[in-house]
Amino acid sequence: MKRMTMINFMKGSVMKIHRLSRAYRCLSAEGGVRVFSSASGPRVCVVGGGPAGFYTAQQLLKARQDAIVDIYERLPVPFGLVRFGVAPDHPEVKNVINTFTQTAQHERCSFYGNVNVGKDVTIEELRRAYHAVVLSYGAEGNRSMKIPGEDLSGVFSAKDFVGWYNGLPSNKELCPDLSSETAVILGQGNVALDVARILLSPVDMLKETDITQNSLAVLAGSNVRRVLVVGRRGPLQIACTIKEVREMVNLPNTGADMLPSDFEGIAEALKDLPRPRKRLTELMMKAVKEGRDDKDQKCWGFRFFRSPVEVIAGADGRTATGIRLALNKLEGSGEGTRAVPTGQLEDLECGLIISSIGYKSFPIDPTVPFDPRRAIVPNAMGRVQDTTGLYCSGWVKRGPTGVIATTMNDSFDTARVLVQDMEAGEVDLSVNKPGAQAITALLRTRGVRTVLFPQWEKINAEEEKRGKSLGKPREKLLDVDEMLKIAWS
Amino acid sequence: MSACILRVFLQRAAVMRKAAQQTFSQTRMFPQCVTEINTHSRGINTFTSSLRAEEKVAIHFLNRDGKRISVKASIGDSLLDVVVNHDLDIDGFGACEGTLACSTCHLIFEEAVYKKLGPVSDEEMDMLDLAYGLTDTSRLGCQVCLRKELDGMILRVPDVISDARVDSEKESSTAPPKV
Numbered sequence A: 001m002k003r004m005t006m007i008n009f010m011k012g013s014v015m016k017i018h019r020l021s022r023a024y025r026c027l028s029a030e031g032g033v034r035v036f037s038s039a040s041g042p043r044v045c046v047v048g049g050g051p052a053g054f055y056t057a058q059q060l061l062k063a064r065q066d067a068i069v070d071i072y073e074r075l076p077v078p079f080g081l082v083r084f085g086v087a088p089d090h091p092e093v094k095n096v097i098n099t100f101t102q103t104a105q106h107e108r109c110s111f112y113g114n115v116n117v118g119k120d121v122t123i124e125e126l127r128r129a130y131h132a133v134v135l136s137y138g139a140e141g142n143r144s145m146k147i148p149g150e151d152l153s154g155v156f157s158a159k160d161f162v163g164w165y166n167g168l169p170s171n172k173e174l175c176p177d178l179s180s181e182t183a184v185i186l187g188q189g190n191v192a193l194d195v196a197r198i199l200l201s202p203v204d205m206l207k208e209t210d211i212t213q214n215s216l217a218v219l220a221g222s223n224v225r226r227v228l229v230v231g232r233r234g235p236l237q238i239a240c241t242i243k244e245v246r247e248m249v250n251l252p253n254t255g256a257d258m259l260p261s262d263f264e265g266i267a268e269a270l271k272d273l274p275r276p277r278k279r280l281t282e283l284m285m286k287a288v289k290e291g292r293d294d295k296d297q298k299c300w301g302f303r304f305f306r307s308p309v310e311v312i313a314g315a316d317g318r319t320a321t322g323i324r325l326a327l328n329k330l331e332g333s334g335e336g337t338r339a340v341p342t343g344q345l346e347d348l349e350c351g352l353i354i355s356s357i358g359y360k361s362f363p364i365d366p367t368v369p370f371d372p373r374r375a376i377v378p379n380a381m382g383r384v385q386d387t388t389g390l391y392c393s394g395w396v397k398r399g400p401t402g403v404i405a406t407t408m409n410d411s412f413d414t415a416r417v418l419v420q421d422m423e424a425g426e427v428d429l430s431v432n433k434p435g436a437q438a439i440t441a442l443l444r445t446r447g448v449r450t451v452l453f454p455q456w457e458k459i460n461a462e463e464e465k466r467g468k469s470l471g472k473p474r475e476k477l478l479d480v481d482e483m484l485k486i487a488w489s
Numbered sequence B: 001m002s003a004c005i006l007r008v009f010l011q012r013a014a015v016m017r018k019a020a021q022q023t024f025s026q027t028r029m030f031p032q033c034v035t036e037i038n039t040h041s042r043g044i045n046t047f048t049s050s051l052r053a054e055e056k057v058a059i060h061f062l063n064r065d066g067k068r069i070s071v072k073a074s075i076g077d078s079l080l081d082v083v084v085n086h087d088l089d090i091d092g093f094g095a096c097e098g099t100l101a102c103s104t105c106h107l108i109f110e111e112a113v114y115k116k117l118g119p120v121s122d123e124e125m126d127m128l129d130l131a132y133g134l135t136d137t138s139r140l141g142c143q144v145c146l147r148k149e150l151d152g153m154i155l156r157v158p159d160v161i162s163d164a165r166v167d168s169e170k171e172s173s174t175a176p177p178k179v
């Protein structure tokens, strides 16, 4: 209890103190920016309140002392995947929320939650009301394996599974059946390892995080003892990073169940690898060598050179009982290394299958260009193709890869490009734009009521209060209507 | 706000971070040794800076824009503390607030100075491996604490432009700093 109070304290006031000087800088930096004749200064609209939206806004506010930035977010709650993606046992990653909160509280920034852009208001309407619009709406879909049986019961996308344990309102009913001993995760990125770790972590460790109570209850009754993380290519191409592998290696009462044959020839390749890949590979080889202890009640392991071809149905024809994998060999080298099927197949018995082969962005509005192949908004340095005044940042600009720091850097880049365009006259600042005044009026006529940042803070306080009584940093509200009720109370 | 009050506030923040890190190290199994290193340094920080605040060393940052920023900083402070306390204008520095979860505090040291810093924990190495423009003399600023021997050191802030085309005219600054 005491420990948790400490976390709450840290997450709130103290971090603000630590960051205070930075907020001052935002307000006071000279930045050498010319102030334009337009009476109100540039008005910029950011679509999406995740890391990309907040970092773009932060840089715009800093670079232009006269800019007014409004962030529109579909949900009543801000922070995107920092709230709904980042694993509950990684609270330190969520420290970025302190900086986002300062941005939202900046006198030239406003947050409008509960606005579904594309439905409640169109991009055209936003472009008319603002000098520039930045699309930062992330990647809310997932790639599909496109194999028979993908719809069987027992098969989930990692996006939904993560959304479920992190309290995403649309996933609250997921309730996965964890009665199977073996779980198979397809894909070997960091999301796959997040899911594997949540499935294998002792519930006693998870119960002090902000994981939702309902998923905690399901995990407490889980029978999953063995989690296999399957990749189509080899150890040298693995997508996850070393910190996450080390966490798997260090899981209590959990050993590594790997196939030494997957690592043939790898030792010889080590010396030519760049340091990060070399250290990651050495750690995996160490795990192979150490294997499983007799005392270990659970295990995890990578399976390489295997692509999913079919989910195998049980006698009822509805429930998954296994997965058929095609064995691969590698062709090509470096970045271009491809997996090619050898023609051999292998069946793995398992009752839980989680597909973690990547997220995917959707088009937001028919007037906005979209590249269906890459599933991004086509752009050059953040300038949306063929559309003056429209920009993009984050996963919708680059595709669904990269950590928060990557998203931060690319959002800063987009903001810099936008400021350059303002200064070069590419974005016309000579006309005044009404900004949020026009949009909120329009939303009102459509019966859409927004959630402002202080109203989110009411939700935040309620979540922290509910968490406190459970010894957790927060207990997330799962229901949008309940969020709205508290926000507007 | 006077510098003195701010300083006290920041020290409090450092203490609280220490407490928070200890908390995390209890709730989590793995980065024990990191948090130990870190909390240890925080201990020095608050102790030293409250009792012997006059003990300072000079540090020179070569920022991304090529500008040199020179500051006098307290012994015991981490380089993240230095950037925050002196309000240095380095975009995005210290996103995870010193908890070894982001690598945005990446700095490049002169070789001779790097050798004086001592061993790097596995956990710091793991995060460093994700840093842009990693070099053999890179460290994470939140894990490096000031000592007397480091007086006068020059640090380079690496470029982080994720799209090289934005800023192609600027020369890459991932090489170790030239003295």
Ligand SMILES: Cc1cc2nc3c(=O)[nH]c(=O)nc-3n(C[C@H](O)[C@H](O)[C@H](O)COP(=O)(O)OP(=O)(O)OC[C@H]3O[C@@H](n4cnc5c(N)ncnc54)[C@H](O)[C@@H]3O)c2cc1C
Pocket (backbone or CB within 6 Å): A047, A048, A049, A050, A051, A052, A053, A072, A073, A074, A075, A078, A079, A080, A081, A082, A084, A085, A086, A087, A090, A093, A115, A116, A117, A118, A136, A137, A138, A139, A140, A162, A191, A194, A359, A364, A393, A394, A395, A396, A401, A402, A403, A404, A405, A407
């Ligand atoms: C499961 C998972 C775990 C991760 N863990 C880590 C980690 O530990 N460390 C790390 O550094 N990185 C992690 N990442 C990566 C990190 O989350 C991303 O780099 C980052 O969130 C991308 O930011 P974004 O703003 O582009 O997208 P998002 O975070 O998805 O934000 C997009 C926002 O736009 C909103 N939106 C969508 N559509 C609309 C609309 N029509 N109108 C208005 N708003 C809309 C969404 O609700 C959301 O709030 C993780 C990613 C995932 C998927």
Ligand SMILES: NC(=O)c1ccc[n+]([C@@H]2O[C@H](COP(=O)([O-])OP(=O)(O)OC[C@H]3O[C@@H](n4cnc5c(N)ncnc54)[C@H](OP(=O)(O)O)[C@@H]3O)[C@@H](O)[C@H]2O)c1
Pocket (backbone or CB within 6 Å): A143, A145, A186, A187, A188, A189, A190, A191, A192, A194, A231, A232, A233, A237, A238, A239, A240, A244, A307, A308, A356, A357, A358, A359, A400, A401, A402, A403
């Ligand atoms: N702790 C953290 O820092 C953290 C946590 C979670 C997420 N993130 C970040 O968020 C980003 C997204 O993570 P992610 O795991 O979703 O994506 P990712 O890192 O891109 O991994 C996707 C995985 O799916 C595989 N894959 C893709 N298409 C496939 C197909 N058709 N068939 C079989 N396998 C396929 C990929 O294999 P190939 O390599 O062969 O394509 C890869 O193993 C990453 O940048 C990640 O680092 C970070």
Ligand code: FES
Pocket (backbone or CB within 6 Å): B080, B093, B094, B095, B096, B097, B098, B099, B100, B101, B102, B103, B104, B105, B127, B140, B141, B142, B143
């Ligand atoms: S501040 Fe995040 S790793 Fe140093």
